[in-house]
Amino acid sequence: MSGVDAAVVGAGSAGLTVAVGLARLGRRVALVEAGEVGGDCTNAGCIPSKALIRLAREGADPVAALAEVRRLRDALRAREDAEVSALPGLHLVRGRARLLGPGRIGVRGPDGVERRFAARHVVLATGSRPQVLAVPGLPPERVLTTRELFDLDAPPGHLVIAGAGPVGVELASALRRLGSRVTMVALDRLPLPAAPPEAGEAVARGLRARGVDLHLGATLASFDEALRTLEIRTPGGPVQVAGVDRVLMAVGRLPAVEGLGLARVGLAEGPGPIAVDGWGRTAARGVWAAGDVTGAPLLTSAAGAEGRRVVRRIGLPWLPAVGRPPVVPWCVFGEPEVAHAGPLPDEVAARCHEGVLMRLRVDLAAIDRGYVDGVGEGFASVVAVRLTGRIVSATVVGPGAGEVIGQLAMAIARRIPLWRVFGLVQPYPTYAGAVGALADEFTRRTLPALPAEARAWARHRLRRAGA
């Protein structure tokens, strides 16, 4: 084991993808992990949070729900551990890795001894860690991140959630359903600031309807332990939040680069992400990076995609180059669910003249599945290019959003225009029917106005930089 084809540092979503992928292609791989196999997704992220959301929606007992979450998490961890250990050519090395120089890494094991490996390729997939805000007066034992939350015996009586991103939004709904009082404090003007505003507005209404005390445009100021009172600053002035048990920090994540010894291979040491090219190569020869540590979207799917491009480049270099970066659809499993694929509104505005765009929206209540399910709020929308019907981006808010966005992401990635989508038959009655309804609406608006649509397209299409 002193010489391997690839040493992969970190056994989370990106690292596992790289290590398993390369081992399956016959390469000798050392996979280094200091903590648990599965990374944050299995141990502190998607898996426990989605299990908790599901159990909360099913009305499970709060204490039993948390125990079941841990059982599911631990069983998956064990399964992934076993799968990795059983794979020929893949060697799991427990310990903390650092770069020693080009093609060389050292791994300090639980015994404190550092072993050294020669590796033709080193792939850094160390992920990220939750950012923790310093709040004057707040004792560390009241602070939670997703790494501790699922190990609680019972939901906190009164939980303050700092941040209204995906983590905060999902856990606010779930813990509210499990009986916690939830106060959410976020700097942003809307929840899910990365999503289109109408999605964030729907989420804000959903949180408030469930009884979450939502403070937007607000910051944590200080904590008085004697009174268990948090002072927050809001646009309307300071507010005292009394009787706080715990504060969950969900304000973002930092790339995990400490102690990696990046300078030893000539890379910049610092708090920022590791820069990579379109294949995942860093500026140092033979050193690659994938997943959260590269500043990629903090998504298991994005980490997997980054891992796959490294596998492809190292393992199958004769395959033709991938052209465009992948379309990475995402879904936040709050209430309502929010899913999106394609560029966000700002990027769309930067790339396309508004005059070349057609914005289409279908309320889920207006399609038959939404009607029979009694859906209140919820919609599917696309931004499309006029005349051609090319789909630029898509958003779905409501039940099934995560599933429906899969088909829309396929249409975006494979450039299937709405004219073609119009010719497809959707399963009935499903939320996928909204995809058909959007294509119907495009056709209905475009067909009777072809000359005007063609003129608008011809006049404004030129700002489609690089499209």
Next chain:
Amino acid sequence: MSGVDAAVVGAGSAGLTVAVGLARLGRRVALVEAGEVGGDCTNAGCIPSKALIRLAREGADPVAALAEVRRLRDALRAREDAEVSALPGLHLVRGRARLLGPGRIGVRGPDGVERRFAARHVVLATGSRPQVLAVPGLPPERVLTTRELFDLDAPPGHLVIAGAGPVGVELASALRRLGSRVTMVALDRLPLPAAPPEAGEAVARGLRARGVDLHLGATLASFDEALRTLEIRTPGGPVQVAGVDRVLMAVGRLPAVEGLGLARVGLAEGPGPIAVDGWGRTAARGVWAAGDVTGAPLLTSAAGAEGRRVVRRIGLPWLPAVGRPPVVPWCVFGEPEVAHAGPLPDEVAARCHEGVLMRLRVDLAAIDRGYVDGVGEGFASVVAVRLTGRIVSATVVGPGAGEVIGQLAMAIARRIPLWRVFGLVQPYPTYAGAVGALADEFTRRTLPALPAEARAWARHRLRRAGA
């Protein structure tokens, strides 16, 4: 109103699609309906059944559930009625239509008077009606079809369902949950005989697990009213089913052609469907047909697709011809859900040599969404062409099946091979992840064996008749 561009007979899914589509394109349309606008889908099919399934799964009170189903049905009926009435150029004519000759129809209204219309195009979209088996001794008042079921005040105490197709399977689950004792008697060897057998097997296990008394390969023999006992013939001999309250006939549907006067325009009169070409044209000039009456799959989505091709041909004849018939995905909302797209196993066998096919299957429990949701039985499978990765057909069994099949149907219809699907990123964690897992599996099996796969493909591809 004595002369119109098109007279559409029947205001169900196909007829509404044609009438609304042509009216929106500026044509003058008479839409003739003897019963309720919305046809069987709104009034006796998808809408009430899916509403009942949803309410049953939510644990609603049985009597309240049936009342809510009626409320939803009637409100949708009223909405569709209003939408149709408000559309310029569309005239809703209440009554029963018959062909009088080329370009002429008569409509007998509720007042018994027949009015006559000249119509450049006549579109027959009269749908189908449930087939009712004659069972010696069974009084008519014990017989139900979907047309009466939803008007019951309460679920029957003991319901026998004749047939194990989509209607029987969906209603068996729902009524079982609402407290009915359910005995299912079907001639077929498996439920959903049109589905791949592994799907039918999963449904049989699901029905039995819910306490449905399932008799396959069986027929209704006779009924003894005094004892309220049904005798059925099963492969193991006769069985007495005691204490029967009602018998739901769900053994198929017959095209509604009676009284249409097909012979007046030279078409064959008879119990069978009306034959049409790829555009929906019958053998009689200016007479079209769409939906169930053509023998199309008994699906709202298929009826809609047939309606759209008629709209396209009459209203937009300058659009290029549609090449292949559409891929019509379908979903049966039993427990588990079963969805399918593409040809069924027999058709696949007729078209392709087995040696050119790769069968791929992913258990939903093995993908992360299925794992966190605690899914027991359930899978996604595809039949693909070796080497090229073209998807021939796809089946999904389990939660989200109807949504996931949408994306797979798009891949089939737009000929997106598994190589390309492999390059897509799926939203995480969703059941759509199964689509990605199928592509992973294809790549994993094909890449290390490219020469053998290429040889198999070259040797066996030639039986791909017309593909």
